[in-house]
Amino acid sequence: LEKGVDPLGPDNKIIYMTGPLTGTISPSSGRFSAVTKSPLTGLWGEANSGGQWGRDLKRAGFDGIIIEGVAPRPVYLVVDHGKAELRDAEGIWGTSVAETTKSIKDALGKRFNVSCIGVAGENLVRYSAILNDVHRALGRCGLGAVMGSKRLKAIAVAGNQKFTLADREAFREAAKRASDFANESLLKMTLEVYGTAMVLDLVNVKGGFPTRNWQSGTCSYADAINGPAINEKILVGRKACFACPIACGRVIEVKSGKYACQG
Ligand code: SF4
Known part of the structure; x- marks a missing residue:
């Protein structure tokens, strides 16, 4: 980012990113992060969320998504097995997270998982969150307001991309050791x-x-x-x-x- 970028302006970015283990059987590795310049503090803003969405972004074929600019009208992003497109979101603008998630799943199918903002994000509330899997939150630093400033209501992801492991058996054993450690x-x-x-x-x-x-x-x-x-x-x-x-x-x-x- 350039120095002095307005957190709610077109030049700010939201960077959604998974980790190298996201989507594998490694324990507790399904989480993902999103970073931005925070409209709440004017500084580095980062939040981390769980649920299934991080795994589903990986299965859709992507490690991460970088969002920049501003849409002229409300839109949502559909990422489906390696392909991405923006769709009109006028009909779901003004609805809650639960309503938005249901509307998108009704339109696209239940295999899609949704990360979205509610009305707080749309109205640029500086501590608003982005939610995924309805109940899991990127809850810090006002990421919801940055998404709202870009008129991006939601990101729906789906796919069945397979992961390639260099040594599947060694990975399975290491994941089991980590899981046993957590369990004890x-x-x-x-x-x-x-x-x-x-x-x-x-x-x-x-x-x-x-x-x-x-x-x-x-x-x-x-x-x-x-x-x-x-x-x-x-x-x-x-x-x-x-x-x-x-x-x-x-x-x-x-x-x-x-x-x-x-x-
Ligand atoms: S279930 Fe709890 S401990 Fe496990 S990844 Fe989710 S938030 Fe973390």
Whole structure:
């Protein structure tokens, strides 16, 4: 980037990038990153997300995507087994992440996986996120606003490209060793049981739990929302990103009241 580039201008870029192991059986390697000049800080902005989208970008035939410029009208990018094209997104502009994902899958087929912005990104909210697999987030540094500034609503990826490994058997053994190591770790055991809410009590004791928009670093009702409370009240399942033995993702259900939901 040139010095002084406007984070929400045409010359800023979003660089989506996978790693060399993304899409292989190597444990927890399905993640991917996106980087940009942040509209929130004016500095380097980077976020990392899980789910299945990184694997699906690799299967579509690409290690990464570099987005630059500004579209004259809302568009979304379709990447299908080595080919890419922009399509009109006027009909889905103004819809939520869940609605956008459903609309694109209805139009293209369920084999497509979607990374997209909601209305916050469209409206250039400087801390807005880009989400993939509906619930996984590139949640830092305002990447959603940069995507919105480019009038890019979503990137849908699909494909069945195979990976070439120099020594498949040696790779399988190394991946198993790494997986065994993860499975025996205390971190995995606690993440699997309580999800990332495992750290809630610790950060609360240390005064680092953001409460009432950081008016306080401790929360008086932490016991009601920590890992054990989630397990007892609303947990209905666990979910893993691609090839991850840890499965820290939570599937919850709030059965009644104004916050009733499932996901
Ligand atoms: S399931 Fe949890 S630990 Fe595993 S890759 Fe996803 S976020 Fe990370």
